[in-house]
């Protein structure tokens with residue numbers, strides 16, 4: 680996964696200076712081909728294991744099992760290559776992006792304890808201390824959703840979105856763009872533009888609780904026909920993941936110093952330069968629900 684991520688996005692110098700393509704500058708093509716063969720072998724192994732039910736009973740209700748049953752009923756529509764492509768797409772586009780966002784959200788929460796407290800109070804009042812939250816509860820938690828929006832605004836997992844190529848001549852923001860041009864959108868800068876946002880560099884989920892549709896200004900998932908098809912799933916995963924972490928544990932910084940929010944060098948996704956370290960302790964709900972565990 681790391682190898683793929685490091686070689687994806689606008690990282691190939693040959694895309695910017697075509698003469699470099701002739702010499703396979705930095706052995707990029709050879710490297711990508713080798714990564715492709717490795718990941719294909721891995722995915723084929725997964726598929727074969729599922730087909731022969733070596734994955735055990737746990738995999739009976741898995742996404743792969745469902746895709747394989749579709750392969751049986753519609754073999755022409757679901758050859759192995761298509762199934763491997765779907766699995767690869769979900770792993771590549773869906774896992775790193777979501778985990779990077781969780782880390783940015785938690786980093787901002789421990790740096791802003793008053794926001795953390797407000798989110799916890801919302802969880803306690805809406806879900807209570809007798810039940811663990813479930814995915815359907817996310818819709819009852821507007822402040823938690825505002826925290827996710829504010830994290831997507833300040834730290835879009837893919838700050839330059841995905842590279843696009845203009846299929847024809849077009850005009851963008853008054854600029855003439857010839858066909859065949861590589862286009863990158865700096866969502867990071869747009870979402871911190873002081874002309875669009877008040878106090879743009881502060882972490883303030885409250886801005887999404889006010890009148891108006893601030894969410895419409897978020898472009899962390901892209902917009903239009905090629906926007907992220909996993910945005911709905913990502914919101915649910917982030918809501919359930921973050922909400923559960925706040926419901927079950929009490930979080931604080933390891934010392935008085937604020938958590939460093941510097942960004943690391945990324946491929947398509949950009950995570951923190953230093954992994955987040957925090958302190959946590961179980962909340963009373965955990966003792967109630969899992970009395971034997973503590």
Ligand code: HEM
Pocket residue numbers: 768769772773774776777780835836837840841842899900901902904905906907908909910912913
């Ligand atoms: C917080 C999590 C996520 C973020 C921030 C994110 C962001 C993005 C962005 C910026 C793009 C490119 C949009 C563009 O080209 O303008 C994209 C594309 C895509 N995303 Fe996501 N994504 C997330 C989660 C997911 C998940 C969970 C899935 C699926 C399981 C997914 C599947 C895809 C796919 C397949 C594309 C390519 C769409 C296309 O090229 O037509 N993403 N995503």
